Amino acid sequence: MKRILVLSFILMLVLAASPCWGDIIEPGTKEIPLYYQIDNIDSYPDFFFLAHGIPSPSFEVLNSSEFSFYKLSMVYIYALPESEFNPLELENRDDAQINTFFQNNTKLIKSNLELSGSFDTVPEADKLEKAVMILEIDSLNDNELVISKKQMKYYFADGTQQVIDFQNQATIPQPLNTPGPGEYLFYILIPLLALGVIIFIIRKRK
Amino acid sequence: MPNLLLFFLTIALEFILIQFMIKSPLKKIFLYIILINCITWPLANFLYFYFIKNWVMVEVMVFIGEGFLIKQLFEIKYPRAFLISFILNAVTSITGYLIHLIDIWIYLR
Numbered sequence: 304m305k306r307i308l309v310l311s312f313i314l315m316l317v318l319a320a321s322p323c324w325g326d327i328i329e330p331g332t333k334e335i336p337l338y339y340q341i342d343n344i345d346s347y348p349d350f351f352f353l354a355h356g357i358p359s360p361s362f363e364v365l366n367s368s369e370f371s372f373y374k375l376s377m378v379y380i381y382a383l384p385e386s387e388f389n390p391l392e393l394e395n396r397d398d399a400q401i402n403t404f405f406q407n408n409t410k411l412i413k414s415n416l417e418l419s420g421s422f423d424t425v426p427e428a429d430k431l432e433k434a435v436m437i438l439e440i441d442s443l444n445d446n447e448l449v450i451s452k453k454q455m456k457y458y459f460a461d462g463t464q465q466v467i468d469f470q471n472q473a474t475i476p477q478p479l480n481t482p483g484p485g486e487y488l489f490y491i492l493i494p495l496l497a498l499g500v501i502i503f504i505i506r507k508r509k
Numbered sequence: 510m511p512n513l514l515l516f517f518l519t520i521a522l523e524f525i526l527i528q529f530m531i532k533s534p535l536k537k538i539f540l541y542i543i544l545i546n547c548i549t550w551p552l553a554n555f556l557y558f559y560f561i562k563n564w565v566m567v568e569v570m571v572f573i574g575e576g577f578l579i580k581q582l583f584e585i586k587y588p589r590a591f592l593i594s595f596i597l598n599a600v601t602s603i604t605g606y607l608i609h610l611i612d613i614w615i616y617l618r
Contacts, residue, residue, distance in 0.1 A: 332564070426558045482559065490555035497547035504544075505581055 337422035338369040338435040341380075342453060347443055351388050353381045356418075361401045364390050369435055374421035380414040380438075381405065382448045414448040422475075431478055433458040515605065520546050522604060523597045530593050531583050541582045549574050572598045 344352055344367050352365040356378030363370060365380065372378055387410045393401060405411065422434040437454040457465040457478040467476040482490065524542045531538065549571045557567045572594050580590035 424562075426554075426562070428554070428558060480559065482555070486555075490551045494548040494552050497544045501544050501548075501578065501582065 332424040333427050333429070334374070334424050335422040335431055335434050336371055337374075337420060338371045338433065339418060339438055340369045340435055341365060341367065341438045341440060341450070343440055347382070347440065349385050350382045350443065351385055351390065353383065354378050354418075355381060355401075355405045361398050362393055362405070372418075372420045374419075376420050378418040378420070380416065380418070380448065380450060382412040382414070382443055383408075383410055412443065412446065412448045414450045416450045416452075429480065430459040430461060431457060431480070432460050434478075436475075515608075516546065516550050518604070519550060519601050522601050526597055526600060527593065530596070531585070533583065541579075545575055545578045545582070548578065568598060568602050 341352065344365065354360055354363040354365055354370060354372065356372055356376040359373045359376050360378070363372075393404065396404070416438070425431055435456040435458070436452060437456060438450050439453040441449040441451050443449070452469045452472055452475075454469065455465075455467050455476050455478075457467070459465075459478075465478050467478070469476060520542055523546065524539055527538055527542060528535070552574075553567050553571045556570070557564065561567055561570075572591075575598065576587070576591040576594035579585070579594055580587055583590070585593075
């Protein structure tokens with residue numbers, strides 16, 4: 304019996320130390336979709352901006368609206384002079400031809416930033432519903448497209464929003480998630496009351 | 510706020526299971542199971558929600574916490590208390606996981 308307990312405990316610790324759920328959502332959690340939006344895309348009317356990733360999207364013409372993609376995709380943004388590109392042509396090609404287009408087209412200007420499709424998983428009861436990363440084009444010329452992360456916008460189930468600026472490019476600023484007064488009552492007061500009753504029962508026995 | 514239905518389901522499951530492991534009046538068992546879960550369930554959700562975003566780690570903490578509480582309330586030895594706690598929490602965890610899978614299946618249908 305002791306062996307079973309020890310083995311079970313070790314197994315639980317191993318699972319706890321390396322929670323690897325891959326494409327599966329951990330029980331009791333929900334996945335927060337991550338959207339992107341390029342803040343100043345309208346300042347470059349002479350360019351088309353395209354999102355291309357593996358395995359998807361094969362390509363997407365970007366505008367000032369939010370865009371998203373499959374959570375496990377690796378996506379880059381590309382710019383192409385308006386005179387060099389007709390979106391309709393690309394729409395009629397299959398995935399292999401589109402991949403070749405993105406690999407071989409010398410006019411394409413690839414961004415410095417690799418985008419990921421998932422923000423995070425949070426407990427199901429979390430009020431957070433959506434995250435939007437606001438990007439900004441810092442510079443664009445014939446050779447390079449430099450994009451930086453400007454802000455995170457968080458949308459909550461109660462209709463509120465939080466906008467938080469990036470302090471450094473490597474770290475995504477997290478939403479401020481604090482329990483409300485009613486939640487404190489449930490999470491802290493009820494356990495304290497129950498503990499009080501248990502202490503009373505144990506002392507009464509003695 | 511977490512789903513309170515799961516709270517009552519946890520109490521019901523643990524109440525049914527523990528009767529097979531501990532001989533004690535039903536009213537007493539019911540009261541103790543409610544008291545134990547009134548401590549561990551809200552605290553586990555609080556920890557998971559705001560601090561430890563790791564379901565398995567929180568389950569381990571609940572298993573340890575309930576082990577101590579079962580020992581004190583039912584006046585049994587530690588090894589037996591932890592074995593009972595392990596069984597109760599394993600069953601409720603697996604049940605919770607199955608409910609989660611059923612939720613996904615209904616959503617995908």
